[in-house]
Amino acid sequence: MDAEQLREYGHRMVDFIADYYKTIEDFPVLSQVQPGYLRKLLPSSAPVDPESLDQVLKGQGGGVIQGTASEAVLVVLLAARDKFLHRVGKNALNKLVVYASDQTHSALQKACQIGGIYPENCRMLKADASTNYALSPDALTEAISHDISNGLIPFFLCATVGTTSSTAIDPLLLLGRIAKENGLWFHVDAAYAGSACICPEYRPYINGVEEADSFNMNAHKWFLTNFDCSALWVKDRNALVQSLSTNPEFLKNKASQTNMVVDYKDWQIPLGRRFRSLKLWMVLRLYGSQNLQDYIRSHINLAKHFEGLVAQDPRFEVVTPRLFALVCFRLVPFQSDLDLANKLNHELLDAVNSTGKIFISHTALSGKYILRFAVGAPMTEERHVNEAWKLIQGQASLLLDSLST
Ligand code: PLP
Helix, strand or coil: HHHHHHHHHHHHHHHHHHHHHHCCCCCCCCCCCCCCHHHHCCCCCCCCCCHHHHHHCCCCCCCCCCCCCCHHHHHHHHHHHHHHHHHHHHHHHHHHEEEEECCCHHHHHHHHHHHHCHHHHHEEEECCCHHHHCCCCCHHHHHHHHHHHHCCCCEEEEEECCCCCCCCCCCCCHHHHHHHHCCCCCEEECCCHHHHHHHHHHHHHHHHHCCEEEEEEEHHHCCCCCCCCEEECCCHHHHHHHHEEEHHHHHHCCCHHHHCCHHHHHHCCCCCCHHHHHHHHHHHHHHHHHHHHHHHHHHHHHHHHHHHHCCCCCCCCCCCCCCCCCCEEEEEECCCCHHHHHHHHHHHHHHHHHCCCCCCEEEECCCCCCCCCCCCCCCCCCHHHHHHHHHHHHHHHHHHHHCCC
């Protein structure tokens, strides 16, 4: 969507809302449709080609979506916890063990804190350069055996497809098998990289997802959908409902009492829900799957281009293999002195960001301070990437010159 289309569509949407306000007294107070009416009107898949706003406004969209990836991992962790405690007894909370790599987003740690999982039972297994920062199935097996022999109860495994620091991919197929053999709840966090799976060539990254008990991707990260919009899928919704359901008198009505509706308050923390599906629905209809695929591919190609530029400058190195639209790189001088190298890269980050022209972020991998160049803005073009790289090179030259004088 270009700026002029946005202006036109924006004006039409404002007219639509204003007309609604003007005629609001003509409408009945309550919705007159039957529960489930939307489902019958929905097509089974998104259109391949984009549709016009007129077509979309004639449509009757709908759907149901969770909140953020943090909420998603929290609710499934609670569901898994209660499922296990139901089986082994409430007093066993101090024995429940969670597994993930140390590259897993801190959302898992927060979920454990809220869920009352004992901090000493959170196994954030070390993932290093030898596996490109993916969780090692052998390390997981070893940790599980060790915990079982100590009388603990392994119950939850969180794998990530596209870790936050470096977009590493945990091997779902192998991890899923281990989870199954040991009866663990297997959650897959694909908050960032899940969007890439709209392209057939990136779908193999989630091979093994069929072993998962729950899967999450954030449409608000890389799928042109405004914050917040996070899709959570669960294999067994009963576990969620048993953990999170409430049934107060003031919420009872004919539809919920007769199971005519799925009561999503029992799948999430809040009672009220935002209408997040509408914006995702608009994105799917207005872009079509073909344009969404092109969008993802263009970002990945731009990141590939940046990676190529970095590789041509001997003062820099690409630190981990680039898989999606994130490039992890750093200045290499003073490599033998890690503290000095880290300081140098930190200074480069500050110098680049303080120009106000681009923004790059950082992470730490194996004790190294790493710079991260992410392509994710809808309007980024190759010329922007080239300019960004020139700016980084220029700031690096200034920094290195100042050290040598
Ligand atoms: N998981 C991964 C892999 C992420 O990259 C992020 C955010 O960067 C999150 C979870 C947390 O996402 P949210 O802000 O939707 O909770």
